[in-house]
Amino acid sequence: MALVALTKGQLWVHQCKFIAHKLYMKKVKGMINLITESTTTLINSWSNRIEAGGGVADIKIDNHMRSFSGDVISRACFGSNYSKGVEIFKKLRNLQEAMSKKIFLTGVPGMRYHM
Numbered sequence: 001m002a003l004v005a006l007t008k009g010q011l012w013v014h015q016c017k018f019i020a021h022k023l024y025m026k027k028v029k030g031m032i033n034l035i036t037e038s039t040t041t042l043i044n045s046w047s048n049r050i051e052a053g054g055g056v057a058d059i060k061i062d063n064h065m066r067s068f069s070g071d072v073i074s075r076a077c078f079g080s081n082y083s084k085g086v087e088i089f090k091k092l093r094n095l096q097e098a099m100s101k102k103i104f105l106t107g108v109p110g111m112r113y114h115m
Helices: 009-023 025-030 032-052 061-078 086-107
Strands: none
Touching: 032 061, 061 086
16 A cells, blocks of 8 residues: 555556455455454454463554554455465565665655765
8 A cells, every 4th residue: 555655647546446446345344254363363362462471461562453454464365364474565565665765765866875
């Protein structure tokens, strides 16, 4: 989705049309089981940490939510859970970072010579 935000013109129109039909309410309703499976996995992992900590745990949810989002997307798009799709998400993250760096470097005159 972040890559869509970085595009303009006809490419943006194409990407939005491609993504939009995947998010129709009927299709999202069909993903309830996938979302429930991912949510159950997440809550079970938190419960295990709380039990291991004697009823108390310091849970920083940002990484957990990123994994949860990736898990739902992976199950919906690839039919596998996040742990099996980690390599795909690493490559997508590297691509996103490379694209944003290129946009940054080309947007500031002379900056490419200093990095």
